[in-house]
Amino acid sequence: MEKNLADFLASFSAAIDLAQQQRFQSPDRERLRDAISRHLGCPAQDVPIVAETIPFHRFADLDIALERLAAADPDNVLIGMGGGQQRRHLTLSDVVQEDGYSNVPVGQPDYVNVPIGPGESREALALGIRLFRHRGIPVAVMQRNGDPQTGSPDASIAVMAADRSAAAAVLAAVQEDLRTNSVLRGQVVSLGFDPYGQNGAGVTFLSRPLLPISEVILPDGVLERVRSHVIGIAGHRSQLKAAGQHLKRGVLLYGPPGTGKTHTVRHLLSETPGTTAVLLSGGSLGAVSHAAKLARAMAPSLVVLEDIDLIAEDRSMGHGPQPLLFEVLDALDGLDADADVSFIMTTNRVDVLERALAQRPGRVDLAVEIPLPDAADRARLLELYAPAGTFSAAALAQVAEQTEGATASFARELVRRAVLAAAEAGEDPGDAQLLGAAESLSGQREALTRSLLGAGPEAEGQEPAGPDAAGGFATGPRAGFGWSPLPHAGLG
Template sequence: MTELSRDEAEAFVQAVVQLASMADRALPQRSSPLTRRLSEHLGGVGDDVSSTSMSVPVVERVNVQLALDAFAASTDRFDVIGLQSDIGNYGGVSLTGMVTGSWHGPGEAARQYVAVDIGVGESIDCLKSGLVLTGIDGEPVVALMYASENYRQELIVEVVGATQAAADGFLARLRELMHEHNAFRGKVVAFSFGMHGEFGLTFVKLPAVGRDDVVLGPGELEAIEAHSIGITEHADGLRAAGQHVKRGLLLYGPPGTGKTHTISYLVGAMRDRTTIILAGGAVGAVGQAGTIARSLQPATIVIEDVDLIAMDRQLPGGDHNALLFQLLNEMDGLAEDADVLFVLTTNRVEMLEPALAARPGRIDQAIEISLPDARARRRLVELYTRRPLDPHNASDDDLVERLDGVAPAFIKELARRAQLVELRGEESSSTSSLVVALDAMLEHATPVLRRSLAGPADD
């Protein structure tokens, strides 16, 4: 037996490794119908496969589907292959592996779809995972779409083309169509969060609020409209004059005075805008909201109780609030011609960071939504009871006077209680249902409220 030299031994080992690698690639190609189908569509592939990919939040699944539907409508070369919906659980899943035959995971499966909302009460069927066989500019491409099962919950789209230009071109076109057909544009959406921080978007139907349904102090509504609706209507003219249209509006005042009610009116009056609502725990999504607003402008970002993330840095703990800096960065980072309106509300304006509340360019207009005066209280009673008060009735005047110091929310509840009094037959010829209801509400009101009203004294 002839002993091999060191160089000969190394060459022999390298040849064995190369043969094993070739066999490993060739065997799946011969045995996998999926690999053969993909290879035939692409016109045959070698070891070097041209590919590109993107990952987006799973919430974008609906926009990927809308983009694919739009692309399918523009071509006669479009086929969909189903894959197992849990394919993201398999390690190393990749389209390049499927095309070259190095993918040892599951193959074709029945197409599975999931209904995803595109509006309130509207949905479309979206492919859970699968392959799209199509082409662009005369060159074949294959696209793989599946949801990763990691904690970030991403949607992966990988594209392989006969050339790199084809792969890049198809993905670029898909992004364009996602933007063009975005399901969130012009809608009202709110954020929701999962236990691992992944976020979703839900479509919101706000109550219909007309201008006559908004009862504020003298000049307050007009000032709010000028800064929101007015700039929206004249955005093009302002840009042409070199003026910016990005802006911030702060509504502050005691609880229940109508801040959220006023926002519902503004959103309804500016229907063509994309509106993102951040409230409660979702206020932490200000970064994601800013990204969506910039992409889908004209847009409005509503942040309820902004003091939760924008507390004065001089207060205990305020200097460690990273969300404050995120909010400031989002407001400062907008382009001058970006039609993005921030509407912020707070019950505790004294706690806000001065760099936010006292700086034009961030908050350009701050309106106090105060407790209603006598005129406003009379209008609110008529609005919520849907009946006029008699201007010459002393009892009605006394009722309006007794409501001095309450918020509109209290008057709205009073109207509901009065209706219950009438349904139960508890009113009398001498005492109106409103008076009966008000007496009962004041009897059980909190001590703070009773001290502020002309009601029963607090023992």
Template sequence: MDNDKAQNPTPSFTDLMGAMAAVHAAQEPFFLGRLGAHFGADARALPVVAEEFPPSEHPNFQLAIETHLRDGGFTSELLGVSGGDMFRGVSLPDLLSPPPAMPGVGGAPPSQGPVQYRNVRLDEERVIACVASGLYLLGRGDDRFALLVRGPSDGGFRRSQLTVEVMARDNERAQRLLAELRVLMRRLNVYRSRVVILSEATDVFPAATKIELHSLPQIARDALILPQALLARLERSTIGFSRHRESLLASGRHLKRGLLLYGPPGTGKTLTAMYLASQMRDRTTLLLTGLGVKLLKEACAMARSLQPSLVVLEDVDIIAQDRESPDASCRSPLLFDLLNQMDGLAEDTDVIFLLTSNRPQALEPALAARPGRIDLAVEIPLPDADCRRQLLALYGRGLSLRGDDLAPLIARTEGVSAAFIRELLRRAALFAADAGRGTAVGEEHLKEALHELLVDGGPLTRSLLGAQAHRPS
């Protein structure tokens, strides 16, 4: 029998079927087999629910999934996923039936590989390693889930969103798991009660939101040299509202409010805003400056989800300036977008909008057309004689100021800003050091510094230091 088989090499039908089965098994996508074994069914027949999140939510999602796996009674396995094209990455359907490669797009069919992580730096002390490409196989009782994470990519042409896809035995189970994760993301949000600076990263396409966490310095109340009645009114409209939030809600009062600080440059509007923020540590503070004003929609969405919150928008007159540009291609509806975003928040939303402006006249027409968006407009004025005396004492700390009578200097600095007085004392200290006097600043050094700023520096220096209103004698 063996001799007959050796003399007749033609394979039998059984051999052919076995070989074909082996080839088919070798060609079957790895993940199709793993998912089929995980669910105990053909994974191609199961529903997939996808949800996209802003890239800023990546660390929140990572904390949520880790917490849910630890506390939610799950068994889990994390598999690495490699391949996919450079634009959209890999989807769950791709794992089951890999799409053909697209010429010129790059990438490769999905395959098992190492789990890819992306470090997200929150501040100098905290970095969260977030899964950038990975497949979670989850079990909870009789339920089975597959959860694919596809994080935003960095550099060049990029995927700008965090995408999470969930496969389950039915749509309801998949939706429930996503809802549970969203609840945890809100509860564990890394930005809550922090100072968040939003700006636009323009070195990638499409442009992305850049988020940085900062810590506010503790600003003492006596560092604000303002008329006391004015400062008390500001504190009552911000810190006071925060302190009595529950009482105001119980009486049916609305919490959403808008404040405008306006006045000449250098008078301390930014310092005042930072002082108010530092006194409301339980609030999430969102700062928008420069190109960050384009991120109003995202900032307001974050403010809503992280309330109580404070949105600080500096130099808001620049937004109005864009609107008034004679070049039609440069016009921007950002000011009206801001007002619309404020309108879009419910009255009981605990969000304070704090705006600063050097040119309130540029804002007045739009604000007058939408009454009630700004509840309080406060001028931060140039310092009067008493405030200038206090500023000299504040910025003169660490110096031995000689000359008991500062009245002539106070008189000569009428119409200058707080920023001007700070620079005046810095230059006077330099003149004293050059003269070998150390920190002993005399009247002659103050006169030299004042002459250099007001006369030698010319109109531009006076303008840059907020002394436009001063008339040099």
């Protein structure tokens, strides 16, 4: 009985293999294996294959590098793999061996649009084989983009050449191109993973904010300290390197929600044109290792980790080991001393930060509090948000005195409500609307609104608002950093 079952299973498996081969056969198309063999000048099944994985955020760079490499041979040819969806799961080794999928026909290459800048994209080769000569030797290179459905969001290349050293030379040439050229250099990008997206993982290019120092309202000396550590050190990189001093630095911005931590980061990005910036927040914090490697390769760079407390909560509080925290620590420790890379972290809850992150030199060497604005700064914020000449200086000063504990977010909403109230009444906005908006937002019936906008619930004995609810209102949508083409002024 057992022998009969074994024979049946063996026959069934053979029938499936035969059916798969027959399904790929096409009487009017050349087999992919034969096309590769003809180009290489020898049976493809006897040729070694050298493969390498490329991080998902370098896929566009890989496509450009291979296109440039193949273009050096004027007789280069690009072919695809025939068949249905099954081809997405086949490797170059699968299609050149005697058994299995050797009947896969030549087909059309697959393409996908990938971003290469804000509002700019490139049609890249998603699955195809380039046949060309490198240094006079025929090579075949399969290029494939990442596909989370097959278990990997990263891109890959596989190279065949009768001489394995020739295949290794192709990979070396690609890596050299990746080291010296990149569409990411000098850009502001966010790395992310979306299991439901078309490509699963990728790069989002963001427009660099334009935010002058005049539109950042902070207590005297606060912004200057941050600028000196991030921008000032970068300006002296040659002298520091000559003296054997390290360039990498970690900055922690902490304070209540809505006081302007993210706004301060926007200003730093505005003041560092040409610097590569990688922004991580929420779920994308899981890409911190990728971000650190990218920052090292593209230096000078900034790596921004928003709401770092989400992954760096003190382990003594009973939450146990946190893998993402260890990745952050490794990223901070793994940078070379001469790497011109700044890690900028923000948090609303400095009290729960892991001590290994906050107290070890070389990880965070500058911690700066972004506090609630005082009365003078609240008046400056109101004046900044208000259309010029709309409200009197006396009204601005009165409202600033009445809104103790309010954040920049709250001040911005005050002006918006005053203008809206005037529009609804068919009037020009003035002091009456501003005072009325302040009274309305300060009322007991607006307690929830005041909490969300960071107006300071301490007056009612409440707990502070949750993580950065106000900051989200002030700086745009919380998906990533929510950078928009329009500047958000004054959220100091």
